[in-house]
Amino acid sequence: MELDFINWLNANLPRSPLLRVGIGDDAAVLAWQNNAEIVITTDTVTEGVDFLLDQVDPKLVGQKALGVNLSDLAAMAAEPVAVVVSLVLPRNGSGKRNALHLAQEIYLGMMPLAERFGCIIAGGDTNTWDGRLVISITALGRMSPRGPLTRGGAKPGDALLVTGHLGGSILGRHFHVEPRIREALLLHERYELHAGMDISDGLALDASRLAKASRCGVALRLDSIPISPDAIKLAATTCRTSIDHALSDGEDFELLLAAPAIVAEQILADQPLDIPLTRIGTFVEQTGLWQIDQQGSTKPLPPTGYEH
Amino acid sequence: MELDFINWLNANLPRSPLLRVGIGDDAAVLAWQNNAEIVITTDTVTEGVDFLLDQVDPKLVGQKALGVNLSDLAAMAAEPVAVVVSLVLPRNGSGKRNALHLAQEIYLGMMPLAERFGCIIAGGDTNTWDGRLVISITALGRMSPRGPLTRGGAKPGDALLVTGHLGGSILGRHFHVEPRIREALLLHERYELHAGMDISDGLALDASRLAKASRCGVALRLDSIPISPDAIKLAATTCRTSIDHALSDGEDFELLLAAPAIVAEQILADQPLDIPLTRIGTFVEQTGLWQIDQQGSTKPLPPTGYEH
Structure with missing residues (x-):
């Protein structure tokens, strides 16, 4: 449905x-007055889909709600400036917390993350209703002098x-979103990047989407994909492999980047980040998502992931 | 709760x-790069509180969701530039409409209003869940050269x-929000206004809030309040008076404005708008909300309205 709807929006x-x-x-990138530009994104998290309020500290829910928005700015190599926050709270709160206390906890979860990235919480809208918790955030970012990624x-x-x-982010990492802002700004400033996005689904x-938006395909080297310890742990309890996870x-809210092969070699030699950066594939003429094995033979790879 | 929470936010x-x-x-008003400024607001409407999806055309719901945000920009005398839209849709849609069709109808309801005010729909986020419909919009406006109201x-x-x-807006007018953008821009440009807001609650x-934010009180002349035909119609079916409604x-999403008495006289003599503009009271030293009768005697007026 998401793709149908995006196509419909683009047409209408x-x-x-x-x-x-x-x-x-x-x-989105919006031209503003005085030749300024605004990078703007909005992302919503909902109870029952993105978190279970009776199983998690609401501070973590606030942190996640903000983190996914900052991650979208990172994906554009934009620097966060401000957010506005819309809360729709269950009228009676959750568990022992009333609605006011719940709202405070959510903000207390956002504040340290906002502060770390110098991001202002500029205001918001707070409502109560008979439904479950919804947090909708809009984030504004300053564009890099090199333009958006x-x-x-x-x-x-x-x-x-x-x-x-x-x-394996479901084991808990999905609440502790580390928006790759500094990494995106550094790489975009220092190297020639052709495209980028964050991995949310x-x-x-997401690799298939990146390729599609660039009107080409992408082939992944499955044996080079950096697998999280969480994926290995999770695979031990599911019927699936860690690579499948x-x-x-x-x-994951990691960055997925396209760079000319020679630039990528330089980046990998420099390893300029405090976190690993790995080459996991190559963009190809043939549209679609592919896997290459160690012998170099290519076959289609299903673009599995979370469909909204 | 709303006031407690705003106080808590301001303190924290x-x-x-x-x-x-x-x-x-x-x-909010945010300083941006190149001496630009952004007026930004976010407002959310929810099924069961702001509308009943089985009793209304979803186009009207979209129109209302956008209208209330544009009305907040009008309240600051800011000119709308762009909005982002976050939809949380019931997974199975509503009635005969599936979720995709419902999303399309909501956008079709927003588009004519956005177009009338030259406002770009810059993007958004669309999710489904097991809950009821939530529409959260963030609107960006350009500040008037005279600064924000x-x-x-x-x-x-x-x-x-x-x-x-x-x-009496509940009789239907609340869906057909007419954001008083042009009116606010014209009045703010042409006359000396001291303060303003829109009437949402x-x-x-709202008059008591305007007075409180200005650290004074306000006394209403009840016999001068312009009563909508809807309020009269509604009063005929409730146990309440039309003035109470x-x-x-x-x-109502009308503008509530403070102007020096002599400026107000000029505005009322000019009647520069296509809609009526009425003087309904006077700001006073004594904090709180007051009513003045025709004999000029003053007594407290309860600040009734919709508390979130």
Whole structure:
């Protein structure tokens, strides 16, 4: 449905020259007065889908709600400036917490993360209702002098790079989103990157989206994918392999980047980040998602992941 | 709870010199790069509180969700530029509409209103869940060269003015929000206004908030309040008077303005709008909400309205 809806929006929403990057990327880029530009994104988390309020500290829910938005700014290599927060609270709160206490805990979870990235919580809207908790955040970022890092610029031959380790975030990491802001800003400033996004719905699905937006395909070297210890732990209790978890669990909030092969080699030699950066594939002419084995033979890889 | 929470936010959120107007006004004002400024607001509507999805065309729900946000920009005398939209849709849609169709109808309801005010729909986030419909919109506006119209500037002796007619919006007018953007821009540009806001929770409650933010009180002339035909119609079926409906129904989305008495006289003589503009009271030293009768005697008026 998500793809159908994005296509429908692209066909039906009026275009504006002020909208430099529109529907379908991790964030929009809007021309503002005095030649300023605004990178803007909105992301919502809901009880029952993104968290279970009776099983988690509401501070972590607040932290996640903010983290996923900052991760979208990181995906554009934009620097966070401010957010506004809309809370829809269960009228009677949750467990022993009344609605006011619940709202405070959510904000207390957001505040340290906002502070770490110098991001202002500029205001919001707080409502109660008979339903479950919804947190909707809109984040505004300052654009990098090199312009936004979009999904559409990868070229066949480019390397596909990823930060960190993937899979098994459901064991708890999905609450502790580490938006890769500093990493994105540093890489985008120092190296020639062609495209980027964050992994929210699973490596396989998101890599296929990155390739699609760039009108090419991408082939993954499965044996090179950095698998999280959580994916291995999870695989021990599921009927699935750890690589399968790394490919399709999602909520990793790591960066997925396209860079010319020679640039990627330099980045990997430099390893300029405090976290690992790994080459996991190559963009190819043939559209779609592919896997390459150690012998170099290629076959289709299903773009599994979380579909909204 | 809303007031407690706003007080808590003001005490606990870190301050930033970039946040020119913060929590507690109709919108925030954020300093941006190149001396630009952004007026930003977020407002959420929820099924069961703001609308009943089985009793209304979803286009009207979309129109209302956008309208209330544009009305918040009007309250600051800011010009709408762009919005982002977050939808949380019931997984199975509503009635005969599936979730995709429902999302499309909501956007189709927003688009004509956005177009009328030259406002870009810049993107959004669309999710489904097992709960009821939530629409959360964030609107960005350009600040007037005269600066923002805030709640805090009314002075004792100022006149209280209101646009349009009040009360009974529940009969249907609350879906057809007419954000008073053009009216606010024109008045703020042409006359010296001290303060302003929009009426969302009821004249009595909102007038008391305007006075409180300005650290003074306000006395209403009940016989001068422009009563909507809807309030009269509604009063015929309730045990309440039409003036009571005009005072406390809310969702009028009319402008409530403070202007020096002599300026107010000029505005009323000019009647520069296509809609009525009426003087309904006077700001006074003594904090609180008051009513003045035709004999000039003053007594307290309860600040009734919709508490979130």
